[in-house]
Amino acid sequence: MKRALLLLVILIVPVFLFAQESDVFRLGFKFGPNFSFGSETPTNPDIYGTKLTAGFSAGGFAELVPIDNLSVEFDIFFTWFNYGVKSSSTQDVTLKYAAMELPLIVKGRLPLGPGVAFLGIGPDFIFLTGKVNLEIGSSTIVLPADQIFHTTLIVTGGYDWAIAQNANISLELRYLRSFSSPSDSADINANRFDVLFGWSADF
Numbered sequence: 001m002k003r004a005l006l007l008l009v010i011l012i013v014p015v016f017l018f019a020q021e022s023d024v025f026r027l028g029f030k031f032g033p034n035f036s037f038g039s040e041t042p043t044n045p046d047i048y049g050t051k052l053t054a055g056f057s058a059g060g061f062a063e064l065v066p067i068d069n070l071s072v073e074f075d076i077f078f079t080w081f082n083y084g085v086k087s088s089s090t091q092d093v094t095l096k097y098a099a100m101e102l103p104l105i106v107k108g109r110l111p112l113g114p115g116v117a118f119l120g121i122g123p124d125f126i127f128l129t130g131k132v133n134l135e136i137g138s139s140t141i142v143l144p145a146d147q148i149f150h151t152t153l154i155v156t157g158g159y160d161w162a163i164a165q166n167a168n169i170s171l172e173l174r175y176l177r178s179f180s181s182p183s184d185s186a187d188i189n190a191n192r193f194d195v196l197f198g199w200s201a202d203f
Helices: 002-019
Strands: 024-039 047-051 053-067 070-087 092-112 115-128 132-136 139-143 149-164 167-178 189-202
Touching (some): 024 167, 053 092, 053 189, 070 189, 115 167, 149 189
Parallel strands (some): 024 070
Antiparallel strands (some): 024 047, 047 070, 070 092, 092 115, 092 132, 132 139, 167 189
8 A cells, every 4th residue: 555655746746746737727626437358368278368347436536638639637546346258167257456556648639529529548557456366156255366466558538528628427448457467366358348437627
């Protein structure tokens, strides 16, 4: 948790410093379901397929818009993960855990109709906040959280609607790819899609 707080400070301080020079400083919140599935790993030949499972994400964000076609967004999210895989045994496997996420996304923006369409990319820093549970059929095993901190890659796209002079609502689709499992005992790489609904105010 100390590492999470340190990274949080490192990311937040520049955001508020650069906010003084930005044409638009946006604060808001986002929430929505996430849909995840594990993927085969070279070191785990027992995994042969994927199983789609659902979780939930919610949190706040700050966004700087230094120029019309470019913005930088920083989020603080709390997310509940479920990663499912099919194994060579008759029982499916699901990896469940909760985490705090700190995404940092650079977005290209295109004014379109009553709002702005956007595409973005960036890293997502993930910190586990609880136990890692491995469900095998009807059994649950608590695993050691070997990867307390790990990163994923985010690719995102969506649309911001201007509903008032300084207020916006948004719809966003994110794809996240993790290259490591939170527990070495599970050895599952993860893929995730987030569908996020948001509200924000411009300052």
